[in-house]
Amino acid sequence: MLIEVDDRTDPRLRDFAGLRDAQLRRDEDRFIAEGLKIIERSFAAGCAPRAMLLQPRWLDGLAPLLDAWPDVPVYVGSEALIEQVSGFHVHRGALGSFDRPREASLGEMTSGRRLIVCEDIVDxxxxxxxxxxxxxxxxxxxxxxxGSADPLYRRAIKASMGASLELPWRRMNDDGELYALQDAGFRLVAATLAPGSVPLGGYRPGERIALLLGSEGPGLSDAWQRAADDRVTIEMTDRVDSLNVATAAAILGYALR
Amino acid sequence: MLIEVDDRTDPRLRDFAGLRDAQLRRDEDRFIAEGLKIIERSFAAGCAPRAMLLQPRWLDGLAPLLDAWPDVPVYVGSEALIEQVSGFHVHRGALGSFDRPREASLGEMTSGRRLIVCEDIVDxxxxxxxxxxxxxxxxxxxxxxxGSADPLYRRAIKASMGASLELPWRRMNDDGELYALQDAGFRLVAATLAPGSVPLGGYRPGERIALLLGSEGPGLSDAWQRAADDRVTIEMTDRVDSLNVATAAAILGYALR
Structure with missing residues (x-):
């Protein structure tokens, strides 16, 4: 359902208004896909579209996907209008609003063998x-x-290249879920620079592990470090103080996969 | 030598003017350190300061370092002035201009055992x-x-947390230096998704290797892939198309270290 729009205060565009304010987003029942590729991935992941806001040039590319959703409004406007509504420069001028998929249950999480657990990662x-x-x-x-950021916040989905929509994830109700993971047979493996931790190259992971990653500045809290069964550290020179948490996740994620 | 400044067109501030234009910077004889930490690291790496442009609040912290350089002008101005001169919002309001250190020679490079070679990484x-x-x-x-970006460009130094000033590096005169690495006993190891490459987990690196990393979009060029002695690939699921080049560098850098 194509609808041309040229008024940035049009109330039908409310899904796309003021997207720069991340704080408002987490509890909402939708998420925003930015750019054609992430919109396509949202459809591919089975997410139900609510509305689109696009420059006209994207219509042809999205037509095959939108054909299956004839009732979904597709608002078509200029680059300037999209920027005025959303409050930021929209990469390649295409936004999609989708129903937020259900998060995984703790039971679904513990059916796997390899989990990553992020403590207060806000970036x-x-x-x-x-x-x-x-x-x-x-x-x-x-x-x-x-206290962590939302995996379905627009910029997190984009940085994940859409993997936020593929990888099962859940927000913990509280830190007690760490113990639920242990009860389900997972060893909690803290990534830490603390003294006494095991060099990664010498660590042999068990059958089920949950890798605990701490926030950008302070790393894992004392409480989470105490909860851990094992503590591993990436062997480093003294040429750097630390590694970025996403870099550390890559190294640990490969070595412990 | 403290000098208060309040005129954004002051010619003495030329080292700090228009810093957003990366293209102009590469061939200059200086580099810009942004933020107190990177300025401190520049001093620690033995770089010679040319001038500072700071908010007053950083003077006390830098005084011990600046004492050894009484002739270096330290321009002190407001946050707004620093932003007007540099053309961007300066993280924590401190900029240092330093003489650009000499790049490593090819001979210095080949005295090591583990090298990374970046083809046209522009980010x-x-x-x-x-x-x-x-x-x-x-x-x-x-x-x-x-064709690669400058390791001493302000934002590259910052993203490296100052490691650009610690790790020996050089810009290649031409692709022929790949063969000079081979002549010096290095195996060229291409990181690639191309068919026929060896899964990283099954690859045993030789005594001397040079890891070839390609640009963000297309990856390594055909010419560099052909020049390589070995081709390795990171084992991946089909949930993502690729990994970010810095993520791949972390995984490969750890596995092949």
Whole structure:
């Protein structure tokens, strides 16, 4: 259903208004896909579209996907209008609003063998990069703490190249879920620079592991470090103080896969 | 030598003017350190300061370092002035201009055992992340092709957390330096998704290797792939199309270190 729009205050565009404010988004029942590729991946992941806001040039490419959803409004406007509505420069001028998929249950999480658990990772680019590498390296799922960023926030999906829509994930109700993972047979493996941790090259992971990754600045909290069964560290020179958390996730994710 | 400044057109501030234009920077005889931490690392790496442009609040912290350089002008201005001069919002309001250190010679490069060679990597964040991980994991040096970004561009240094100043690196005169590496006993190892490459987990690196990493979009050129002695690929699921080049560098850099 094509609808031309030219008024940035048009109430029908509310799904796309003020997208720069990440705080407002987490509890909503939808997510925003930015750019043709992520929109295509959202359809491919089986997500139900609510509305599109596009420059006219994307219509042909999306037509085959939209044919199956004749009732979904497709708002067509200029690049300037899309920027005015959303509040930011929209990469390649295409936005899709989709119903937010259900998060995985704890039971679904524990049916796998390799999980990543993020404590208060707030940077969307880092979280997206972690999701991309976890999905790419065959990890089964991702848990994020209550204080972590939203894997389905626009920029996190983009940084994940759409893998946020493929990899099962859930937001933890509370830190007690760490113990539920242990009860389900997972060893909690803390990635840490703390003294006394095992060099990664000498660590032999068990059958089921949950890799705990800490936030960008301080790393894992004392509580999470104490909860861990094992502590591993990536062997490093003294030429750098630390590695970026997404970089560490890539190295650990490959070595422990 | 403290000098208060309040005129954004002050010619003495030329080192700090118009820093957003990356194209102009590569051939200059200086580099710009952004933020107190990177300025400190530049001093620690033995780089000679040319001038500073700071908010007053950073003076105390830098005083011990600047004491050794009484002739270096330290321009002190407001956050707004620094933004007007540089053309961007300066993270934490401190800029340092330093003499550009000499690049490593090819002979210095080939005295090591583990080198990374970047073909046309143009994204400063990716290049900086590769340098950070290479330095952190103990690689001996980095070569960049003629078309690659500048490891000493402000944002690359920042993304490397200052490792650009620690890890020996050089810009290749031409692709012929690949053969010079081979002549010096290095096996050229191409990171590639091409069919017929060896899964990383089954690859045993030789005594001396140079890891070839391709640009963000197309990957390694045909010419570089042909020049390689070995071709390795990171084992991946079909949930993602590819990994980010800095992510791939982290995985390969750890596995082949």
């Amino acid at each position: 969307h680019a880092n979280l997206g990069a972690i999701i991309r590498v976890a999905a790419g390296l065959g990890w089964d799922g991702l848990l994020v703490s209550a | 400063h964040a990716n290049l900086g992340a590769i340098i950070r991980v290479a330095a952190g994991l103990g690689w001996d040096g980095l070569l960049v092709s003629a």
